[in-house]
Amino acid sequence: MTWDKVHAEIVNLKSSATASGTAPPTVIKASALLLGQGKLETVFEIPLTAPQYDMKYSGSLGPMDMAALNAFAEPVMGAKVTSGALQSVHFSVVVKNGRSSGQITPLYRDFKLQLTDKKANFVKKAGLAIVSLFANTFKVRGDNVNKPGDSPEVGRINYPYSATATLPQFLWYALRQGLGDVFMK
16 A cells, blocks of 8 residues: 655644643644545544543545555455546544444445456466456446436444554554445445
């Protein structure tokens, strides 16, 4: 996964209370170019003095060729994106006492994937091709765009904190859960 042109701004980085008795949340605004293509913009609000694991984060990802995700998808998930155009992704998540809840809405079209195994023999590769065809035909939602009168599928997020997850993993796993709801029929 590569991030180019990274820019971040941190506001209210303090843990002391104000006259109202609570410290304002630390706000982190960040942007980057994901895989050299899609502009990712995020905002995190983190109350540093909260007695429990609370925060909010939201953001958007701009247009990109979904095949660019292969740099990440192939080695991590054993799948390759063969086509797809991402128009946008918008997400909003609230973490309350360690549980993430929110939604994510990707708008895309012509998404197709292929299961891969570089070490497989001919028979296994043929089987993966058949499973890929089946998945693209019956299981994977190829389009999630606004059509006249239709609304896009929205992924729901309801993800618990795991003590073994790093912060980037925790953030990604919650978003991944919602994306799975959209991409799978």
